[in-house]
Amino acid sequence: MKIKFNWGTGIAIAIVLMVSGMLYLVSIATSQDYYLVEDDYYQKSINYQQKIDKIKNVNLLEEKVQLTQLGSNLQLSFPALFKHDLLEGTIQVYSPVSERNDLNIPLQLDSTLQQLVEVSRLPKGRYKIKLDWTADEKPFFQELEIMLE
Structure with a gap:
């Protein structure tokens, strides 16, 4: 047929x-898989003026925090002007691709004002290192970018 x-x-x-x-x-x-980049984006937008003030404090510094990649580690070097200050804060390794690749680490500097962050378990790609710290009750925030290969 x-x-x-x-x-x-x-x-x-x-x-x-x-x-x-x-x-x-x-x-x-x-x-x-649809997810928000940040779960608490509304609260963060309300507190954004505080972040702007922290960034202004970093911009007033003569030296900024330096970031170098040493093999499977990231080395953060803080300026010598913080040598006598009490530094407290957090380091966030932020992946714009996936929240599963994010790391949150407390700031624990050695006597040379440096800290190593192990990133060997993270996949290759672009990351933002978000440093949020206080030095003698003065807040600071600095973002650095790095490409892990």
């Missing part, structure tokens, strides 16, 4: 193809 191809058959085939294509796209859309 031969199927006659006419306008009605063509329209029916077009509708079936369109509906199946839409169902395919809907299935792809529902299987995507």
